[in-house]
Amino acid sequence: MNVDVIxxxxxxxxxKGKIVDYLAPKYxxxxxxxxxxxxxxxxxxxxxxxxxxxxxSGIFRPExxxxxxxxxxxxxxxxxxxxxxxxxFGIDYQNRLLVSKKAHLILPTHRLLDKASEVSKGVAxxxxxxxxxxxxxxxxxxxxxxxxxxxxxxxxxxxxxxxxEKHLGILQMYPEMEVDPEEDEKEWFDxxxxxxxxxxxxxxxxxxxxxxxGKKILAEGAQGxxxxxxxxxxxYVTSSNTISAGVCTGLGISPKKIGEVIGITKAYCxxxxxxxxxxxxxxxxxxKLRNKGQEFGATTGRPRRCGWLDIPQLKxxxxxxxxxxxxxxxxxxxxxxxxxxxxxxxxSDNGETTRLPFDLCSSSLSPKWITFPGWNxxxxxxxxxxxxxxxxxxxxxxLEKKLELQVRMxxxxxxxxxxxxxxx
Numbered sequence: 001m002n003v004d005v006i007x008x009x010x011x012x013x014x015x016k017g018k019i020v021d022y023l024a025p026k027y028x029x030x031x032x033x034x035x036x037x038x039x040x041x042x043x044x045x046x047x048x049x050x051x052x053x054x055x056x057s058g059i060f061r062p063e064x065x066x067x068x069x070x071x072x073x074x075x076x077x078x079x080x081x082x083x084x085x086x087x088x089f090g091i092d093y094q095n096r097l098l099v100s101k102k103a104h105l106i107l108p109t110h111r112l113l114d115k116a117s118e119v120s121k122g123v124a125x126x127x128x129x130x131x132x133x134x135x136x137x138x139x140x141x142x143x144x145x146x147x148x149x150x151x152x153x154x155x156x157x158x159x160x161x162x163x164x165e166k167h168l169g170i171l172q173m174y175p176e177m178e179v180d181p182e183e184d185e186k187e188w189f190d191x192x193x194x195x196x197x198x199x200x201x202x203x204x205x206x207x208x209x210x211x212x213x214g215k216k217i218l219a220e221g222a223q224g225x226x227x228x229x230x231x232x233x234x235x236y237v238t239s240s241n242t243i244s245a246g247v248c249t250g251l252g253i254s255p256k257k258i259g260e261v262i263g264i265t266k267a268y269c270x271x272x273x274x275x276x277x278x279x280x281x282x283x284x285x286x287x288k289l290r291n292k293g294q295e296f297g298a299t300t301g302r303p304r305r306c307g308w309l310d311i312p313q314l315k316x317x318x319x320x321x322x323x324x325x326x327x328x329x330x331x332x333x334x335x336x337x338x339x340x341x342x343x344x345x346x347x348s349d350n351g352e353t354t355r356l357p358f359d360l361c362s363s364s365l366s367p368k369w370i371t372f373p374g375w376n377x378x379x380x381x382x383x384x385x386x387x388x389x390x391x392x393x394x395x396x397x398x399l400e401k402k403l404e405l406q407v408r409m410x411x412x413x414x415x416x417x418x419x420x421x422x423x424x
Contacts, residue, residue, distance in 0.1 A: 002259030007221030011271035015329035017041030020057035030058030033250030035222030036073035070102030071250025076191035100203035101149030108184035109167035137239035204252025225317035236275025263323035279307035327409035343367030
């Protein structure tokens with residue numbers, strides 16, 4: 001069997017959580033392969049909005065095993081709060097949530113380092129979520145990190161103290177920062193008992209044996225492809241590989257075991273924080289997209305920047321991910337527009353292009369637009385693709401032609417039931 005992958009094709013917030021929840025019953029195991037509590041996967045269940053930051057979005061399906069992979073960084077305090085949410089809904093997770101021993105831990109001092117680094121950048125700050133993600137991955141690559149498996153090592157306290165002292169030494173470079181790690185330390189250590197009581201596994205062995213025995217696995221990405229540390233809008237990126245290649249390093253499986261790659265895109269475009277955004281709208285249209293789409297960060301609550309869809313950007317992320325299926329979310333937000341647009345190319349100093357430049361941050365690009373008529377009706381009332389208005393068909397089929405990829409799913413609202421499957 002192969003591992004199918006779900007990932008975002010833009011700057012995150014594409015609606016991956018809903019699609020994972022919908023597809024989960026078709027799989028035996030759902031895995032997170034990278035990122036940490038900087039991600040917020042939103043699900044609308046039981047009449048409420050639920051946000052998961054670390055736990056895979058398949059946890060609300062009762063039969064599925066959920067794995068936090070080795071490429072994830074875990075804040076035990078955040079994880080504990082998520083588990084409390086599950087308990088409030090009566091979700092039995094104890095035998096269905098497994099944690100890779102190789103997943104790295106976010107320390108209280110990692111969060112302090114994150115804040116100090118961001119503050120020191122002034123107007124050049126990248127828009128970090130201040131969750132300690134970057135410093136944790138830096139310790140990982142610097143071979144200093146603490147991993148979930150270290151919780152069972154008799155030298156854990158010594159390792160923790162060594163890493164903490166290292167961080168406090170670095171923080172002395174930021175005299176403007178008030179440093180008091182003990183304020184968060186007790187809560188952090190208390191949460192370790194919960195993490196120790198979860199099932200810890202050697203995930204690379206577990207998942208490969210599962211594949212060999214015929215189990216079906218779905219890998220869930222966090223953030224979006226344009227935030228990939230190598231291929232995103234550097235330096236305004238996250239600290240991990242958010243593209244399909246990250247599945248292999250985050251879970252310990254070989255590239256030949258990757259099956260379907262399901263790319264998720266909104267019907268328009270958003271991003272949180274600083275960084276280039278070629279099709280951004282800073283006018284009333286952008287504000288309308290934000291308000292109708294409720295575009296506020298699931299993790300930070302910050303208002304998202306909004307704009308029309310960017311075709312060259314999507315073709316780029318489809319290429320680097322090897323996307324085989326496309327899902328469009330939040331198309332219902334366009335219900336409220338008489339007309340809307342998509343950028344099909346860029347006008348640069350060297351003429352028209354459909355390629356993203358090496359450094360999008362320092363490039364001057366103006367989108368070239370195509371305008372579409374709106375449908376001016378509520379798409380949530382429809383359950384079949386054939387029932388959708390002709391104007392909606394026109395937009396979807398334009399995207400299929402431009403992206404050279406078939407759309408398989410169209411989300412017309414936040415709930416599980418608001419999802420249309422498009423065949424062929």
